[in-house]
Structure formats: structure tokens, C-alpha cells
Amino acid sequence: MTIYAIQELWTNERLLNAVEQLIGPDIAGHPVWNLRTKTPKNEATTVPWHQDVGYLDNNSYEVLQPTAWIPLLDSNENNGCMQLVKGGHKTGRVAEHECCAGNTWYTMLTEEEMEKTLEVNMAEDIVSCPVSYGGMLLLNNMIPHRSLNNYSDAIRWSLDLRWQTPHKSCGFYGLKEGLLMRSSKDPNVQIDWDTFLGLNRTKEQHKSVGKEMDDFDTTIVGPWMKKWKIVHHNRHTKNISEETLSSWHNHRPIKA
Numbered sequence: 001m002t003i004y005a006i007q008e009l010w011t012n013e014r015l016l017n018a019v020e021q022l023i024g025p026d027i028a029g030h031p032v033w034n035l036r037t038k039t040p041k042n043e044a045t046t047v048p049w050h051q052d053v054g055y056l057d058n059n060s061y062e063v064l065q066p067t068a069w070i071p072l073l074d075s076n077e078n079n080g081c082m083q084l085v086k087g088g089h090k091t092g093r094v095a096e097h098e099c100c101a102g103n104t105w106y107t108m109l110t111e112e113e114m115e116k117t118l119e120v121n122m123a124e125d126i127v128s129c130p131v132s133y134g135g136m137l138l139l140n141n142m143i144p145h146r147s148l149n150n151y152s153d154a155i156r157w158s159l160d161l162r163w164q165t166p167h168k169s170c171g172f173y174g175l176k177e178g179l180l181m182r183s184s185k186d187p188n189v190q191i192d193w194d195t196f197l198g199l200n201r202t203k204e205q206h207k208s209v210g211k212e213m214d215d216f217d218t219t220i221v222g223p224w225m226k227k228w229k230i231v232h233h234n235r236h237t238k239n240i241s242e243e244t245l246s247s248w249h250n251h252r253p254i255k256a
């Protein structure tokens, strides 16, 4: 799959028609999108419980940002499909996330925190969402979700693509703006891919921590790290200085 194929899918007429029903006729692509290669039995690609808003700036909390999660093969509980917690978006609250899950750089929600703040029942409300090739799962940015482990022998490829109104902040800490795809004022709007693709969001994340980073340095650099407490350190946090951490939050000191 090339970037052109992803561009075509992201701006697909029928997909945008569905998105329009949710957010209205003005549509921007959100700068956070991923092509995921979920390799078998790999903790690094198994995403723990979280709300997508947990990765974004607080000014996105009141903006509806639908995500289309699109597997590039049949997905099921064996190869790492998604699970969500039914009704977990209804309070409109953002639960207290923690960092970092296991040996990954993901933020995560504990089950206790979800039950307390999002008023869900983890014994009853978890829903597995197997999606066949050609289908998609549409997610609200407040709904808690995760992906299961991949116990198969094949890579579970998927895309997650997001949209929102172009009239509100996309909550990406000013690092990158959205991409106008549909405008009620201009039915022939030209999508400015050059500007959008010209700005590498990973490089912008690196710049936001104020230091040059080697491409193979796996230290976490997302600005969302400043939002949530780092309660568990691992190889992705060990190079962050105590001084930087304490300027972010009331983090626990790093233990060797």
C-alpha cells in the first residue's frame, strides 16, 4: 500500500459521506493517523486501554473526532482486533491515564480508573470488534479501547484515520494542523497534500522536546507525556532527565 492509496482511502467519497453525517459538511483530516504493522506476539504493538483524547491537548476534548479503524486483512480475537468498553464515552470525561504500559511507550488506563471515572462495568461492558477485510470500525474519540495480542503467524496490518471539523483545534499541541478535505463553501476544494505531507509530525514531536534525536532513539517524545504521570519507567523513559520530568509533572523519580 503506497501513500497514494492511503490518500485515496482517507478522502474516499463514500467514507467522507459517512463522516459528514457525524460532523457536518466541513471536514478536515486529523494529523494523527497510523499504518500499523502488528507483528505476532509483540508487546510493542499491543495497545492498552486508552481514550484517544488522552493523547491530545485539552482543547480537543469538546471536538468530535471520529476514527475509522480499517484492517487490511480479516481481523479477529486471535490476530489482535480491537475491543472497546461499551458506553465508556457517555460521561464525556477523560479518565486519568498513566504512562508507560509494560515495555512500551503507550499511555494506559487501569480498569479501576475506568470503572470509577467512566462509570463502566469491566465485567460486562467489554465488546470485541472483529472486522473483516473491506469493513471498518468507527470510533468516538472518548470511547476507551485497546487492541488484543496477535497470536497468529501473520502481521495484522491496519490503518487508523481521523477527521474533525476544520473550525476547531485538532489538539495536536500546535505541531501540525488538519488537512481540509471538504468545505461547505467550496465544493471543489483542492486538498493541499504538499503542505500536509511536507511537515513530518514525528520530527515536530522531536523538536518539541528541544533536542536533536537519532532516528533509532526510542525515547518517548510526544507532548502528551507531559500530561500524564509516568508511574512506570522503561527503556523509552530512561534517557529523560530528572530535571525534565519534574518540569512536566510530579513524576516518581527514575529508579535504576
Ligand SMILES: O=C(O)CCC(=O)C(=O)O
Pocket (backbone or CB within 6 Å): 036, 038, 045, 046, 047, 052, 067, 069, 145, 146, 147, 158, 160
Ligand atoms: O490498531 C491498534 O492496534 C490500536 C489502534 C488504536 O488504539 C487507535 O487507533 O486509537
